[in-house]
Amino acid sequence: MNVKKxxxxxxxxxxxxxxxxxxxxxxxxxxxxxxFVFSQIKxxxxxxxxxxxxxxxxxxxxxCFMSLKAPxxxxxxxxxxxxxxxxxxxxxxxxxxxxxxxxGMTELETACRFSLPQLTGARTLILGTVSFAVIAxxxxxxxxxxxxxxANSAIYILTPFLLVNGISLAIxxxxxxxxxxxISCVSALFVSVSGILLQGSQMKIPENICNNFCIALCIFGTxxxxxxxxxxxxxxxxxxxHT
Amino acid sequence: MELTLDRVTKNYGSKxxxxxxxxxxxxxxxxxxxxxxxxxxxxxxxxxGILEPTSGSISYDGIDVSREEYRDVLGYLPQDFGxxxxxxxQDFMMYIAALKGLxxxxxxxxxxxxxxxxxxxxxxxxxxxxxxxxxxxxxxxAQAMLNDPKILVLDEPTAGLDPKERVRFRNLISRMGADxxxxxxxxxxxxxxxxxxxILVMKSGQLIHSGSLDEIxxxxxxxxxxxxxxxxVADMLTEKYPIINTRNAAEGVFLRLVCDKKPCExxxxxxxxxxxxxxxxxxxxxxxxxx
Numbered sequence: 001m002n003v004k005k006x007x008x009x010x011x012x013x014x015x016x017x018x019x020x021x022x023x024x025x026x027x028x029x030x031x032x033x034x035x036f037v038f039s040q041i042k043x044x045x046x047x048x049x050x051x052x053x054x055x056x057x058x059x060x061x062x063x064c065f066m067s068l069k070a071p072x073x074x075x076x077x078x079x080x081x082x083x084x085x086x087x088x089x090x091x092x093x094x095x096x097x098x099x100x101x102x103x104g105m106t107e108l109e110t111a112c113r114f115s116l117p118q119l120t121g122a123r124t125l126i127l128g129t130v131s132f133a134v135i136a137x138x139x140x141x142x143x144x145x146x147x148x149x150x151a152n153s154a155i156y157i158l159t160p161f162l163l164v165n166g167i168s169l170a171i172x173x174x175x176x177x178x179x180x181x182x183i184s185c186v187s188a189l190f191v192s193v194s195g196i197l198l199q200g201s202q203m204k205i206p207e208n209i210c211n212n213f214c215i216a217l218c219i220f221g222t223x224x225x226x227x228x229x230x231x232x233x234x235x236x237x238x239x240x241x242h243t
Numbered sequence: 244m245e246l247t248l249d250r251v252t253k254n255y256g257s258k259x260x261x262x263x264x265x266x267x268x269x270x271x272x273x274x275x276x277x278x279x280x281x282x283x284x285x286x287x288x289x290x291x292g293i294l295e296p297t298s299g300s301i302s303y304d305g306i307d308v309s310r311e312e313y314r315d316v317l318g319y320l321p322q323d324f325g326x327x328x329x330x331x332x333q334d335f336m337m338y339i340a341a342l343k344g345l346x347x348x349x350x351x352x353x354x355x356x357x358x359x360x361x362x363x364x365x366x367x368x369x370x371x372x373x374x375x376x377x378x379x380x381x382x383x384x385a386q387a388m389l390n391d392p393k394i395l396v397l398d399e400p401t402a403g404l405d406p407k408e409r410v411r412f413r414n415l416i417s418r419m420g421a422d423x424x425x426x427x428x429x430x431x432x433x434x435x436x437x438x439x440x441x442i443l444v445m446k447s448g449q450l451i452h453s454g455s456l457d458e459i460x461x462x463x464x465x466x467x468x469x470x471x472x473x474x475x476v477a478d479m480l481t482e483k484y485p486i487i488n489t490r491n492a493a494e495g496v497f498l499r500l501v502c503d504k505k506p507c508e509x510x511x512x513x514x515x516x517x518x519x520x521x522x523x524x525x526x527x528x529x530x531x532x533x534x
Contacts, residue, residue, distance in 0.1 A: 030344040036341065113311055
């Protein structure tokens, strides 16, 4: 006779008491910052990914179409068309970084373990990587398949991106709700169209003047981005007037 | 377990929102009472690291409010909180869980438990934008408890809850107060009366009272009177004394008022409540302002 087996069959084990409380009280490993950054990828809205893919696809299409159907336009006109796409990516990136302010989540997010500055840092890291990949793809495409060269292409493509990113971040940090989205969209459209119009006009701007102007705009955009990011990550700015 | 506030002050230009508040909070439920603009929300925001005090310090067991370790043991429900429009209740909970550093498996378990606790289990997959005010408030309470916080700060947690939900919430807070520090502010005096072990009263940025219900009420004990008088006497009493309640009755006007001595012949002394104290303090303020 197997006593152990007999005992097992004769008695049912008692129901565990306070099992839930015990399990909840057990320490568990918390997310590290890198795990937190990865966890935020799925909260980036789909439209950013879709826009990134569409912009690269549109740039490839532009280069292919012009090479085949309008070879005389394959120089600067092609680069300006490609660069006119980047303001929309810049606008989407800025709206994603500033989401907390737009939707009134700053207070809640600031009080969490990974607070608003870390959250903004995580979003910036993810969106910065995506934007860098898109800008790099567009620059290589323009630099290799047009006679403009990689350095000039990089300047012409970065200028509208940085400018609109800076302007949009400033708009989103100042205004809440849908209005900020509309204003930012108008600014993206304005920068996008004005680049093409300027290039299409009969004005012959010397290359060095054009490049210097673009570099100045890049610096302006970058400074605006840095200053606004500082403002966004300082949660106290949003509550300074409340009691 | 000790949350220490040492001469915490917050100025907005020349306006002092919180004036040298010193407190030591241990396990238990603390109710924060005060009129609009008394500085309750500012104090709570400073305790959650959202606002930086102009001077003074806040720490939990020696950990400064600005540190990640402090936020790790903190749960906060703001007075008004937003949400991303595409979020369902479950998405919102999982998102906040990630911000609180909970691993995915733990976050899922806690989300299910807490949504059930606040009776939102069946609405877990519904978008928050379709929720009523009470449902949003319950979701806010659930997110505050995701990390099983040691410090729970709730700014107007019962706003928008119906009486049944309020009773459930009060019971929940009472249970939770056994092993953590809970600070809640509300205009619903009866909520604080029922659940707070210690009541803190704020006025014009200063902490004017701190103590148990009995200790707090002591200030007006024996000074609350009820009487039914003709209209002209009622008008005279209203001019002279802070009125807690007034109602038209068959025999005249019923008054409940605070007065050091018997205000009229037929006045009857009654038991003071926290609501009497609250209305007394803030009606005195209004009367002073009007003068």
